[in-house]
Amino acid sequence: MSASQTYLAGWMEIAPTVREDTRQHEIEAALASMVDEYASTLYRVAYSVLRNPADAEDAVQEAFLRVLRHRDTLDEVRDHRVWLIRIVWNIVLDRKRRAKTRPETDDVSELARVLPAKGLSAEQRASAAQHHAHVLACIDQLPGKEREVLFLSAFEELSSVEIAGVLGITESSVRSRLFRARNLMAELLQHSRSLR
Amino acid sequence: MNVFDSNTPRTTASNEAEETLRLLANLPTPEGLEARVHLAIKQAPRSGAVLSWPHSSGSKSAWANSPFARGAAAAAIVAAVMGGCWEVYTRVQPAPSPNTYAMPRVAAPNGFSSANAMRTPRTLNGPVISPGQVKKNPAQKTDPRSVSSSPTKAQTPSK
Numbered sequence: 001m002s003a004s005q006t007y008l009a010g011w012m013e014i015a016p017t018v019r020e021d022t023r024q025h026e027i028e029a030a031l032a033s034m035v036d037e038y039a040s041t042l043y044r045v046a047y048s049v050l051r052n053p054a055d056a057e058d059a060v061q062e063a064f065l066r067v068l069r070h071r072d073t074l075d076e077v078r079d080h081r082v083w084l085i086r087i088v089w090n091i092v093l094d095r096k097r098r099a100k101t102r103p104e105t106d107d108v109s110e111l112a113r114v115l116p117a118k119g120l121s122a123e124q125r126a127s128a129a130q131h132h133a134h135v136l137a138c139i140d141q142l143p144g145k146e147r148e149v150l151f152l153s154a155f156e157e158l159s160s161v162e163i164a165g166v167l168g169i170t171e172s173s174v175r176s177r178l179f180r181a182r183n184l185m186a187e188l189l190q191h192s193r194s195l196r
Numbered sequence: 197m198n199v200f201d202s203n204t205p206r207t208t209a210s211n212e213a214e215e216t217l218r219l220l221a222n223l224p225t226p227e228g229l230e231a232r233v234h235l236a237i238k239q240a241p242r243s244g245a246v247l248s249w250p251h252s253s254g255s256k257s258a259w260a261n262s263p264f265a266r267g268a269a270a271a272a273i274v275a276a277v278m279g280g281c282w283e284v285y286t287r288v289q290p291a292p293s294p295n296t297y298a299m300p301r302v303a304a305p306n307g308f309s310s311a312n313a314m315r316t317p318r319t320l321n322g323p324v325i326s327p328g329q330v331k332k333n334p335a336q337k338t339d340p341r342s343v344s345s346s347p348t349k350a351q352t353p354s355k
Contacts, residue, residue, distance in 0.1 A: 035233045040225040048220045057229060061236045068237055114223065135216040154217030185210040 027071045035064060038081055041157070042088045048151050049092040053114075059095060063088040082165045085158070089166055093148075138188040146181035149174055 039060055046056035066087055067074070077083045120128060139147060152163045160178075164171045 031237065032234065035230055035237070039230045039233050043225045043229055044221055044223060047223060048217065053226060057226065057232070060229070061233055064233050064237055065240050068240055131212075132216045132219070135213050139213055139217070150213070151217060154214060154221040156218075156221070182210040185213045189210070189212065 027074060030074060031064070031067060031071065034067070034080060034084065038084050039064075041081070041155075042084055045085055045152075045155065046088055046092045048154065049089075049096055055095065056092075059088055059091045062091050066091075079162075079165070082162050085162075086166045086168075089152075134192065135189070138185060138192060141188055142181060142184055146177050146184060149177040150181040150185070153178055 042060045042063055043056050046059040047053065050056050050059065063084060067084070139150065142150065148167060149163065152158055152166060153160075158166070160171050160174045164174045167174070169177075
């Protein structure tokens with residue numbers, strides 16, 4: 001290699017300093033531990049809205065890629081779990097909005113198929129799947145704000161304060177929306193039963 | 197604390213919905229999810245990679261690695277480029293704009309054009325001006341040759 005080639009190679013080489021290198025390693029280690037710790041939670045959040053395993057996994061990957069893009073701001077984040085759920089929540093809502101043309105009935109039947117029904121006979125399992133499908137169809141009729149709170153409240157590990165953090169609203173708003181959602185759900189279920 | 201712990205009058209009525217959503221929230225995650233996410237992160241392009249300053253050996257050119265020197269060099273490059281642009285901008289004269297503007301020809305509303313016909317305005321019939329007559333001096337003798345050459349003048353009745 002000639003001297004000029006060596007010089008050019010010096011220009012093209014990315015040469016981080018020792019301090020930058022150490023910091024990059026720290027960030028990557030923190031990101032890896034976050035993946036191990038929160039990937040399953042994020043997947044379940046994504047799946048509850050998208051109801052498609054492949055789409056949910058895509059959303060989780062996209063969330064972590066966004067984190068990677070903004071890795072320099074990781075230190076400023078107070079609660080990583082809520083922050084990550086918020087990221088994946090925005091991603092799934094965006095995807096859901098874009099895929100609005102897809103018929104809801106397909107989602108519901110797919111979901112009823114994957115829901116667990118342990119210790120049930122085939123007949124009971126089919127009946128349970130039908131029931132869950134019906135309930136989910138009623139949930140889909142709820143207004144968006146109430147439906148979002150109802151979805152997130154189903155996660156045992158999320159408190160009302162954390163739900164408020166994910167949605168960017170106050171805790172009292174979470175409670176009032178949840179109250180409205182429950183009332184509306186009760187009305188919808190009663191109404192659908194009276195029609196049968 | 198979970199938000200489901202709060203007791204409301206209609207909680208029992210909506211228990212079915214909550215039960216379905218809890219089932220949904222507790223679904224098992226697919227195997228190897230974390231590994232696939234790790235792989236996706238590793239394969240993702242690293243953004244913000246800027247060409248680095250060439251390696252310098254020894255403390256002689258250590259100043260070249262300082263951020264101040266890099267900033268100064270970047271500022272010098274920007275200044276040179278901006279100066280060149282300004283030079284070009286000030287030398288190029290804008291093309292003169294024409295003084296007259298061609299007005300677009302508007303077609304008739306029914307779709308037919310006027311075929312370049314010119315409109316002639318109607319004017320009132322004005323008074324017909326006859327050519328002026330010259331009074332003859334009766335004392336002047338009439339030249340018989342001129343009478344014969346212009347008989348119409350001679351025959352014109354005098355008023």
